[in-house]
Amino acid sequence: MYEPFLIRAALAGVGLALAAGPLGCFVVWRRMAFFGDATAHAAILGVALALGFSVSIYAGTLGVALLMALTVSALAGRGWAIDTTLGVLAHSSLAVGLVAISFVSGVRVDLEAYLFGDILAVSWNDVWLIWGGAGLVLAGLAWRWPGLLTATLSEDLAQASGVNPARERLVLTLALAVVVAVAIKVVGALLIAAMLIIPAAAARGFARTPERMAVFASLIGMVAVLAGLWASLRFDTPAGPSVVCAAAVVFALSAGFGGMRQKG
């Protein structure tokens, strides 16, 4: 009853959810949602470059996502109006990527697979890469956790305690680029930010400490992946968007739960 493609899809999704949970918490705490969007949208440009130069999709998206994340970080440091800058960068990189893909000759490119993911088509190779990337991100976050948290709370307090906020920002930037690269095949460029933000936002209602929120976010993400895959098979819906829908349902339940708890 469990086809191998389904097991691969579940493993790929769970791996992504594992890393996206804690990273998504930082995206929520630091109000970096648009920053995540910009980095994810730039991934499409990475896909175009990867196809054009016949290199691995992962290498292309990782490279461009990294470039985008570092650019945005640098601009933010110089005090640009970051909201506007991100809006310009996010959408123009997406548009440039889409235009660039149309120039790639040869095999017809299934654009939808990169915009919305194609989790049911992942290979074992993809699964290993996703788990490798997720492991790297989790290890990085665990290693820097106290500093990351202090810098997120207040850069001044961090600096006064001997934590360098710029270094912690860089760790998050790198982690974000890695997650974008591994997520592109699972949920696609347009929905990566959703996998970061929705599970973390849903976890907020249940958590009393940042650590628990991070763990809950991972768990909620995993549940969303499995439920989304199931729904996708059951109702013959696209897998990536179904996963995000499942996460949104958990968020709605959590918000209702939080609201009830506040009233009661």
Place this chain on the structure above:
Amino acid sequence: MTLIEARDLTVRLGGATVLEGVDLALEPGEIVTIVGPNGSGKSTLLRALLGIQPLASGRVTRKPGLRLGYVPQRLHIDAGLPLTVRRFLSLPRRHGAADTAAVLARVSMAGMEERQMLGLSGGQLQRVLLARALLARPDILVLDEPTQGLDQPGEAAFYELIEEVRAEFGCAILMVSHDLHVVMSASDRVICLNGHVCCQGTPHVVSNAPEYRALFGLGTRGTLALYQHDHDHHHDHDHDHDRGPAAAPAKMSEADHV
């Protein structure tokens, strides 16, 4: 031995020179208060000493192994971040439950470990920030307008607490304040800042210095009035303080100086 020393400090922010040629040294156990009008670079000076603010020129020398406890002007916590008092006190370095409980008791917040930071009142938040700074066993406690947003009794209680803590921990205190009346009484030394050090010395010397009076023309009157207010405050008298005999002479002497 001097704890921290700034030499010829110059700081520029966005092209404007905020501090120029500032010298400052802090000895063990001293209470030093920096006063100055808005935009005079008080907070910037603290941030430069803490290493948060890059210097355009000059240098800051610290005693080797110096421990700093910093109480920022305010702390905005994002509503998305669940954080208990206990967890906050352990950022970035973990502290034992006994130490945490003791320091919370010291700032009259005993048993508040499991409370959410977002649910604290302004006064409670200031006390928790002070507790966090004390957990570092600081040689210097650095406070940036620590009583902003507190009402007057809360303010008085907070300054009282700081004096107690100083006596107990033996740390030096470097504080920025615009609450001139409280500052004057509690400090060993007052530094009057307006982009550069205008004057400094004991509270008495500074409050009589012409540079200080030029900067705080109206503020000085407020200070004197408040001092006297503290001494002869009765709830059941019926005259108007502003026109009372205590305030009027101060106002006149002020006019003479300016």
